[in-house]
Amino acid sequence: MRLFPYCRVDPPRVHSGWDAGRGDTRQAVFRDSPGLFWAFYLLFPIAGMAVLYMAWTDSPDRLTYVIAIVIGFSHLTGGAYMLWKEPASEVKLDIPSGRLEIRRWGLFGKQRQGLPLASIEKAEIEVGEHAEGGEIYRPALLLRSGERLPSSMFWYQTETRCTEIVDRVNEFLISRRHLIPQCHQD
Numbered sequence: 001m002r003l004f005p006y007c008r009v010d011p012p013r014v015h016s017g018w019d020a021g022r023g024d025t026r027q028a029v030f031r032d033s034p035g036l037f038w039a040f041y042l043l044f045p046i047a048g049m050a051v052l053y054m055a056w057t058d059s060p061d062r063l064t065y066v067i068a069i070v071i072g073f074s075h076l077t078g079g080a081y082m083l084w085k086e087p088a089s090e091v092k093l094d095i096p097s098g099r100l101e102i103r104r105w106g107l108f109g110k111q112r113q114g115l116p117l118a119s120i121e122k123a124e125i126e127v128g129e130h131a132e133g134g135e136i137y138r139p140a141l142l143l144r145s146g147e148r149l150p151s152s153m154f155w156y157q158t159e160t161r162c163t164e165i166v167d168r169v170n171e172f173l174i175s176r177r178h179l180i181p182q183c184h185q186d
Helices: 035-058 062-085 160-175
Strands: 006-010 027-031 088-094 099-106 109-116 120-129 135-143 148-150
Touching: 027 160, 035 062, 088 160, 120 148, 120 160, 135 160
Parallel strands: none
Antiparallel strands: 006 027, 027 088, 088 099, 099 109, 120 135, 135 148
């Protein structure tokens, strides 16, 4: 299981590694593998349950009991929030169907979204601000409507990995733009 997202472009019906040089490659798939993040985030609810158990079974006084309950529930809710906020993502750019498909899944369910490939203007890096200061980055798709669609829900501390993903998506889209069916406005 990989810690960071990786990119892969697949020719039809053949799953191989990233190959930007093939002219017959009609599909790009980008995936997150958040297993290590999720394992870390699970530590918070586990610690919260341990603190709650100790509060209910071994609190010496009322004040300790209340403090332990607050700490336990905040760990439970904080861990659940982190797990909910950062689901795994799979972004599929499919030339033959002319569709962009985004699937997200996590411990709290699944989500699927589809758009015409022609609605994508380009991939870019979305920049945010870390709660402790400094910038954080994630790859996103800029749609022709002006809307930004995150291709990953994970924020990175450095721009390097996002730049690599954005460059690969843009290379895929630009080199195959003539193959993408155009959107028809009704």
